[in-house]
Amino acid sequence: xxxxxxxxxxxxxxxxxxxxxxxxxxxxxxxxxxxxxxxxxxxxxxxxxxxxxxxxxxxxxxxxxxxxxxxxxxxxxxxxxxxxxxxxxxxxxxxxxxxxxxxxxxxxxxxxxxxxxxxxxxxxxxxxxxxxxxxxxxxxxxxxxxxxxxxxxxxxxxxxxxxxxxxxxxxxxxxxxxxxxxxxxxxxxxxxxxxxxxxxxxxxxxxxxxxxxxxxxxxxxxxxxxxxxxxxxxxxxxxxxxxxxxxxxxxxxxxxxxxxxxxxxxxxxxxxxxxxxxxxxxxxxxxxxxxxxxxxxxxxxxxxxxxxxxxxxxxxxxxxxxxxxxxxxxxxxxxxxxxxxxxxxxxxxxxxxxxxxxxxxxxxxxxxxxxxxxxxxxxxxxxxxxxxxxxxxxxxxxxxxxxxxxxxxxxxxxxxxxxxxxxxxxxxxxxxxxxxxxxxx
Numbered sequence: 001x002x003x004x005x006x007x008x009x010x011x012x013x014x015x016x017x018x019x020x021x022x023x024x025x026x027x028x029x030x031x032x033x034x035x036x037x038x039x040x041x042x043x044x045x046x047x048x049x050x051x052x053x054x055x056x057x058x059x060x061x062x063x064x065x066x067x068x069x070x071x072x073x074x075x076x077x078x079x080x081x082x083x084x085x086x087x088x089x090x091x092x093x094x095x096x097x098x099x100x101x102x103x104x105x106x107x108x109x110x111x112x113x114x115x116x117x118x119x120x121x122x123x124x125x126x127x128x129x130x131x132x133x134x135x136x137x138x139x140x141x142x143x144x145x146x147x148x149x150x151x152x153x154x155x156x157x158x159x160x161x162x163x164x165x166x167x168x169x170x171x172x173x174x175x176x177x178x179x180x181x182x183x184x185x186x187x188x189x190x191x192x193x194x195x196x197x198x199x200x201x202x203x204x205x206x207x208x209x210x211x212x213x214x215x216x217x218x219x220x221x222x223x224x225x226x227x228x229x230x231x232x233x234x235x236x237x238x239x240x241x242x243x244x245x246x247x248x249x250x251x252x253x254x255x256x257x258x259x260x261x262x263x264x265x266x267x268x269x270x271x272x273x274x275x276x277x278x279x280x281x282x283x284x285x286x287x288x289x290x291x292x293x294x295x296x297x298x299x300x301x302x303x304x305x306x307x308x309x310x311x312x313x314x315x316x317x318x319x320x321x322x323x324x325x326x327x328x329x330x331x332x333x334x335x336x337x338x339x340x341x342x343x344x345x346x347x348x349x350x351x352x353x354x355x356x357x358x359x360x361x362x363x364x365x366x367x368x369x370x371x372x373x374x375x376x377x378x379x380x381x382x383x384x385x386x387x388x389x390x391x392x393x394x395x396x397x398x399x400x401x402x403x404x405x406x407x408x409x410x411x412x413x414x415x416x417x418x419x420x421x422x423x424x425x426x427x428x429x430x431x432x433x434x435x436x437x438x439x440x441x
Contacts, residue, residue, distance in 0.1 A: 009199025010133060011146030013079065013126050016192035018154030019185045020090045021119065023162060028093065032108060035174045036096045042105055046112065054116040055363045061124050062359020066216060073202030075129035082121035083193035087186030089115040094182040122193060127358035131339035132202035135432055142280045144335035149276040156269045216356040219349045225424040226341035226357065232418045233361055234368035236334055239411030241372040246403035253392045254400055255311055267320045272328025279332035287425035292333040293416050299326030300412040307405045340424055347431045379403050
């Protein structure tokens with residue numbers, strides 16, 4: 001199987017994921033409250049409750065992947081058999097029947113839990129399969145960059161076309177429009193997951209260990225590089241979520257230029273595609289850790305340019321491009337670094353915990369996003385934000401600026417400090433050499 005065939009096959013999986021996940025992130029809350037007219041407070045509680053269930057499913061799926069041992073490998077079967085349920089549950093989530101407030105809320109609970117579980121079944125293997133696709137550190141960086149590239153393409157498709165398609169197919173009926181769009185995206189997503197399955201191969205075969213979940217968690221807790229990586233997951237996803245949620249507020253109420261919302265959102269999606277393509281070349285010049293630190297510094301610098309740019313459109317666009325480039329570099333390194341602590345753990349303890357580690361990473365990411373979302377909502381409330389007002393108070397604008405500029409900058413500084421203690425890159429070649437010798441024996 002050719003290298004580029006596998007790279008494209010692996011990367012395409014995140015295109016499929018983001019066709020649906022980006023719809024969930026951007027429009028599911030809007031669909032529940034504005035299209036189906038569910039109570040916003042009840043929906044908020046639903047999202048909170050389902051996070052706990054989602055976290056448990058992450059751990060279970062990760063543990064089961066570690067115990068899977070088939071002729072297709074450990075992770076690939078989950079991608080194959082999870083494709084159809086993911087597409088079907090996505091359609092069901094955007095097809096709420098008009099059966100009264102209580103009935104619709106119960107339906108939303110059930111379908112959202114099923115959708116979140118289906119997402120876990122296809123998403124966790126996407127992370128756990130990377131160490132098995134290649135043991136070459138550079139090739140892993142290329143594979144991770146391909147995944148991030150296709151992720152950005154999927155997000156861009158949704159951001160650019162989803163609402164237009166909803167209007168076209170719904171013809172004034174948003175509920176119908178969302179349902180048809182999700183059917184289209186669901187079918188495309190399923191086909192792309194099948195493409196991923198048939199165009200990847202788990203080359204680095206590790207004998208499945210009969211190790212309990214408790215023992216797996218114990219191995220992770222004694223994995224120093226992973227603990228630093230896990231801490232950085234909070235900074236990485238937390239900073240992203242709070243900044244993304246604040247874009248519309250910052251440029252509408254602080255910059256007072258509504259047109260900039262879509263421009264900056266597009267820049268934020270497109271520029272990382274270029275950065276991802278360049279990441280494999282950058283990593284040859286230095287280490288993944290250094291690129292994560294550099295990307296964080298560039299991201300923070302871009303946000304400062306936006307802040308000092310005030311309402312100057314060219315400066316704002318320049319700052320957005322720089323910030324997006326830094327974020328793209330961070331994103332590439334995040335996925336490229338993720339399999340390295342797996343190898344370190346196997347080298348140190350003799351146990352490969354790719355599935356469990358990927359599951360725990362996913363859970364930590366969701367915790368980080370949940371905390372960030374709560375902080376964002378709290379800042380709006382404490383700042384006295386009033387959606388009815390077209391011009392917000394100085395206090396509200398200050399809190400919105402904190403959301404979009406200062407909290408993400410603090411998260412970037414936290415990443416830089418955390419990564420200063422991450423030294424796995426230095427000993428990684430020796431770890432791979434010794435693991436190869438053990439596997440050969």
